[in-house]
Amino acid sequence: MSKLANEQMKPETQNSKPETQNPKPKTQNPSPFQVDENGYYGNFGGAFIPEMLYPNVEELRQRYLGIMAEPSFQQEFQQLLKDYVGRPSPLYFAKRLSEKYQTNIFLKREDLNHTGAHKVNNTLGQILLAKRLGKQKIIAETGAGQHGVATATVCALMGMECIVYMGEVDIARQRPNVERMLMLGAQVIPALTGSRTLKDATNEAMRHWINHPTDTHYIIGSVVGPHPYPDMVARFQSVISEEMRWQLKAQTGRENPDYILACVGGGSNAAGAFYHYLDEEEVKLVAVEAAGHGVHTDKSAATTFLGKVGILHGSKTLLMQTADGQVIEPHSISAGLDYPGIGPIYAHLKEKGRAIFLSATDAESIEAGFLLAEMEGIIPAIESAHALAALDQLDFQASDVVVVNLSGRGDKDLQTYIEWKKKRNE
Amino acid sequence: MNRIKSCFQQTDRPILNIFFTAGFPRLEDTRRIIRSLDRAGVDMIEIGIPFSDPIADGPTIQHSSKLALDNGMSLKLLFEQLEGLREDTGIPILLMGYLNPVMQFGMDNFLEKCAETGIDGLILPDLPISEYEKNYQQAFQKNGLSNIFLISPTTAENRIRKIDALSEGFIYMVSSSSTTGKTSGLSAKQLAYFERVNAMALENPRLIGFGIKDAESFRQASAYARGAIIGSAFVKMLEGSLDLEGDILGFVKSLKG
Ligand SMILES: Cc1ncc(COP(=O)(O)O)c(C=O)c1O
Numbered sequence: 227m228s229k230l231a232n233e234q235m236k237p238e239t240q241n242s243k244p245e246t247q248n249p250k251p252k253t254q255n256p257s258p259f260q261v262d263e264n265g266y267y268g269n270f271g272g273a274f275i276p277e278m279l280y281p282n283v284e285e286l287r288q289r290y291l292g293i294m295a296e297p298s299f300q301q302e303f304q305q306l307l308k309d310y311v312g313r314p315s316p317l318y319f320a321k322r323l324s325e326k327y328q329t330n331i332f333l334k335r336e337d338l339n340h341t342g343a344h345k346v347n348n349t350l351g352q353i354l355l356a357k358r359l360g361k362q363k364i365i366a367e368t369g370a371g372q373h374g375v376a377t378a379t380v381c382a383l384m385g386m387e388c389i390v391y392m393g394e395v396d397i398a399r400q401r402p403n404v405e406r407m408l409m410l411g412a413q414v415i416p417a418l419t420g421s422r423t424l425k426d427a428t429n430e431a432m433r434h435w436i437n438h439p440t441d442t443h444y445i446i447g448s449v450v451g452p453h454p455y456p457d458m459v460a461r462f463q464s465v466i467s468e469e470m471r472w473q474l475k476a477q478t479g480r481e482n483p484d485y486i487l488a489c490v491g492g493g494s495n496a497a498g499a500f501y502h503y504l505d506e507e508e509v510k511l512v513a514v515e516a517a518g519h520g521v522h523t524d525k526s527a528a529t530t531f532l533g534k535v536g537i538l539h540g541s542k543t544l545l546m547q548t549a550d551g552q553v554i555e556p557h558s559i560s561a562g563l564d565y566p567g568i569g570p571i572y573a574h575l576k577e578k579g580r581a582i583f584l585s586a587t588d589a590e591s592i593e594a595g596f597l598l599a600e601m602e603g604i605i606p607a608i609e610s611a612h613a614l615a616a617l618d619q620l621d622f623q624a625s626d627v628v629v630v631n632l633s634g635r636g637d638k639d640l641q642t643y644i645e646w647k648k649k650r651n652e
Numbered sequence: 653m654n655r656i657k658s659c660f661q662q663t664d665r666p667i668l669n670i671f672f673t674a675g676f677p678r679l680e681d682t683r684r685i686i687r688s689l690d691r692a693g694v695d696m697i698e699i700g701i702p703f704s705d706p707i708a709d710g711p712t713i714q715h716s717s718k719l720a721l722d723n724g725m726s727l728k729l730l731f732e733q734l735e736g737l738r739e740d741t742g743i744p745i746l747l748m749g750y751l752n753p754v755m756q757f758g759m760d761n762f763l764e765k766c767a768e769t770g771i772d773g774l775i776l777p778d779l780p781i782s783e784y785e786k787n788y789q790q791a792f793q794k795n796g797l798s799n800i801f802l803i804s805p806t807t808a809e810n811r812i813r814k815i816d817a818l819s820e821g822f823i824y825m826v827s828s829s830s831t832t833g834k835t836s837g838l839s840a841k842q843l844a845y846f847e848r849v850n851a852m853a854l855e856n857p858r859l860i861g862f863g864i865k866d867a868e869s870f871r872q873a874s875a876y877a878r879g880a881i882i883g884s885a886f887v888k889m890l891e892g893s894l895d896l897e898g899d900i901l902g903f904v905k906s907l908k909g
Contacts, residue, residue: 274751276708276777277802278826280811419714420704432707433831439806440829537752537778538705550726551756552704 259504259571259580265453268577270570273452275540278436282444283540285359287454293358294351294461306350307465310383311340313347315466317473317629322601329622332477333604333632334470334499343607343634344463344495345376349445351462353380356443363387363442367431369396369424369491370562370609371403372634373447378412388412391430393423396561403638421555424491424565428539448492449569452540456497456569463498470629471502478627485620487512488631489612491527491562493569495633500581510582513572514616516558517585527556528585529568530576536567543570559588559642560608562634586615592646594618595636607634608642655744655772656798656821659695660857660878667879668870668908669696669859670886671748673716674733675725676702677891682733683740685890688897690741692904696859697741698775698881701727701749708777710833712884716891727757731765738770746800748775759788763795773798773821781818789818800824805845809852816854825849825858825877833884834863838872846876870907882907 256262265271265287273283293299307313316335324331336344349366356364364381366388368374374390381388390407394416397404407414417426428450435444449456449463467486474483486503488496490513503509518526526532529544536545538553546554546566558564575581586594595611598604606614610633622628636643659667670689674682682699689697702717702725709717727749737745747766754762754776766774774797779788784799792799798821803812806829815823828834828842849858860873861881873880886903893899 272783273780274778274783275780277807278708278804278829280780281806281808419718425705429705429707433710436708437830534756536755537750539707540778545752547752547756549756550728551753552721553752 257505258578259575261453261457267456267571267574270541270543270573271453271456272542273540274537274542275452276436278439279432279452282435282439283452286458289359290355290454290458293355299354299358303351303354307347311346311350312338313465314469314473315339317470317477319477320602323598326601327617327622328624329626329628331617332474332483332627332629334466334629335632336466336495337604337606337610337632337635341372341376341379342637343372343376344466344498345373345447346379347465347498348447348459348462348494349373349376349380352443352445352458353384353386356445357384359443361441361443363389363438364445365389365391365431365434365442366445366447367391367424367427368447369393369427369564370560370607371396371400371407371638372562372607374412374414375403375406375410377445377447378407378410381412382410389434390414391417391427391434393417393421393427395422396424396427399642400561400638401641423555423561425538425553425555432539448494449497449571450492450539450541450567456541456571459494460497460501460571463494464501466495466498466631467500467502470499474627474629480627482506482509483627483629484508485510485512485622485626485628486631487514487613487616487628489514489516489563489609489633490568490572491516491565491609492567493572495631497569497571499629499631504580511575511580512582512584512616512620513575514613515583515585516560516563516591516612517587518557518559520587521585525557527558527564527566529566530572530583531585533566533568535573538567541567541570543567544573544576559592560612562607562609563612584616584619586612590615590618592643595643596647604632605636606632607636608639610634611636654796654798654821655742656696659744660822663695666870666874667695667859668904669698669861669879669881670694670904671698671700671881671883672887672890673700673702673713673720674730675720675723676716676887677719677893679723679725681896682730684896685900686737686745687740688900689904690743692901693908694743694904695879696744696746698746698748698883699730701730701747701753703750703753706750708831710831710884712833712888716887727753727762731769734769744772745770746773746775747771748777751776751778760791763791763797766797767795771797773800775800775802775824777802781815785818802826803849805829805842812849812852812854816856819856821856822878823854823856823858824881825860827860827862827864827873830862832862835865836863838863838869843872843876846873850876867907867909
């Protein structure tokens with residue numbers, strides 16, 4: 227174990243927001259890694275939507291920043307993040323895991339949020355926005371069911387009608403979350419087309435929105451979709467790195483970590499964890515994709531490795547597709563990462579070399595999940611376990627500060643873990 | 653003269669535009685369907701390029717797209733099948749498709765191929781106006797291709813005016829806030845929307861599509877526009893057909909009398 231490294235760490239483990247905390251003033255020059263006024267991250271993004279959706283998306287584009295800046299919005303949002311979600315989420319120094327990897331590993335505990343993942347940061351923000359847009363109904367897509375649960379939860383909180391689209395395959399592999407959504411009063415509609423996973427649930431939600439444009443807001447669950455969704459969702463998730471900054475400072479005395487690792491499906495938890503560090507070049511941002519059975523098998527979801535530039539769900543981004551432009555059905559054991567596209571910001575970060583892209587297989591991720599359970603007493607979501615698995619692929623210094631964004635808890639995945647263990651023991 | 657323009661000028665009767673998905677029901681049916689539609693007397697044909705994720709389409713066209721892809725249809729193959737198209741028909745032919753397959757084919761390459769084949773216009777529902785103006789308008793014009801824009805009941809008046817100014821050929825008026833293939837009849841609300849746009853006295857003629865399915869809805873829509881587009885109802889008919897030519901003739905006859 228790296229004693230030296232741990233001695234450098236300040237002993238206090240303060241986890242409440244200091245009174246004097248001042249967010250760093252926004253630089254005058256717009257960040258090259260943030261969305262531009264046309265809705266693009268470099269060459270990626272945009273709003274490639276049928277005319278039927280134009281009024282909705284345009285209204286959102288014109289109003290999201292204004293609404294988010296309103297004091298009454300901020301007051302309500304911050305209060306609920308604190309009292310309802312339970313924020314700030316702890317930044318936990320994982321001592322035994324740090325010993326194993328001979329470095330200093332901190333876990334950003336999004337798994338401790340109400341509903342068990344980072345997703346609720348976004349659904350809470352969007353439903354407050356939807357209310358101010360005068361919408362009465364909410365629709366959402368979900369893969370792992372975490373976003374569906376987080377949406378159903380805030381709909382119950384606000385007394386709004388909620389419909390969640392979910393692929394039939396995901397309904398089967400994430401049953402506990404389906405039951406939670408139903409108990410929360412949402413209607414869960416199976417997507418029966420294509421691979422019957424997240425992509426198809428998103429198609430169905432978009433079709434629903436085309437059919438119900440005036441009274442309905444679509445809460446997209448990741449940094450995907452037409453502009454302004456990627457930016458709006460990233461802003462709602464940016465609370466993750468906002469907290470990380472003062473928590474790290476309090477616990478280590480340092481401004482910046484050396485590494486931030488996060489799993490990427492669409493990329494919302496990673497976008498939140500990276501947000502305030504995008505312009506801090508010395509922070510290595512590590513995006514971990516799902517390799518499924520292996521990046522070079524035909525059962526993978528590692529979009530930045532396998533994708534080409536394309537357009538899906540309203541956004542120009544990297545996309546797993548055939549030479550002919552048909553979208554390829556991805557594979558990941560984790561329903562939340564089983565998506566053939568990726569948020570447009572990642573296509574840009576990849577092109578600019580600003581982030582490190584890694585991938586973890588089903589097997590590596592599940593084993594990383596068991597490791598965390600056994601060493602730290604934390605059962606991670608299989609999505610988050612992908613980020614943990616990538617610890618094996620990096621070469622850390624003893625003095626490095628490494629933050630892993632633990633995006634969610636593994637309760638929903640127990641069945642998958644149990645089955646894996648059974649197979650392993652056979 | 654441009655085939656779309658002359659189509660609208662040649663007649664005062666309602667224009668019937670029929671949509672079908674390329675490669676459906678069988679891979680090799682494309683030319684046979686075009687010939688049959690031409691012989692049956694339709695005024696215009698819209699050929700759908702199948703895509704794996706057609707978000708503006710309802711179950712019928714989704715299903716036909718999936719079968720077409722399973723059959724092996726691709727944009728490359730479609731252009732091969734359409735070689736010599738103009739020996740078969742003189743009516744306007746449009747291609748309708750989502751942007752991603754077109755992008756992979758290469759937009760420039762695609763537009764040149766369309767011009768070479770004798771295609772008259774394109775409907776790319778997920779190509780936004782701003783992108784068209786900025787990146788593609790010149791190339792469309794260079795290749796003599798009309799870009800057909802959609803409007804819907806929620807499209808604002810100033811945007812309809814803008815679309816009218818950008819359009820060459822006709823405006824595709826989506827009949828309701830819906831995906832393709834809705835089967836309920838035309839409501840009073842829809843008729844009010846048709847009337848509202850009618851009263852705008854636009855430069856371009858309009859064809860009404862989405863949910864037009866039989867003689868009655870075709871007649872109703874044609875009372876408010878220059879004609880209508882029928883897609884899902886035709887595609888549904890094709891799937892069960894044992895005699896394509898005969899059934900297509902019958903289908904068109906039932907609409908045009
Ligand atoms: C716990 C957890 N982590 C990560 C993800 C992936 O989404 P994103 O990449 O948007 O964070 C999901 C999605 O369902 C999730 O439930």
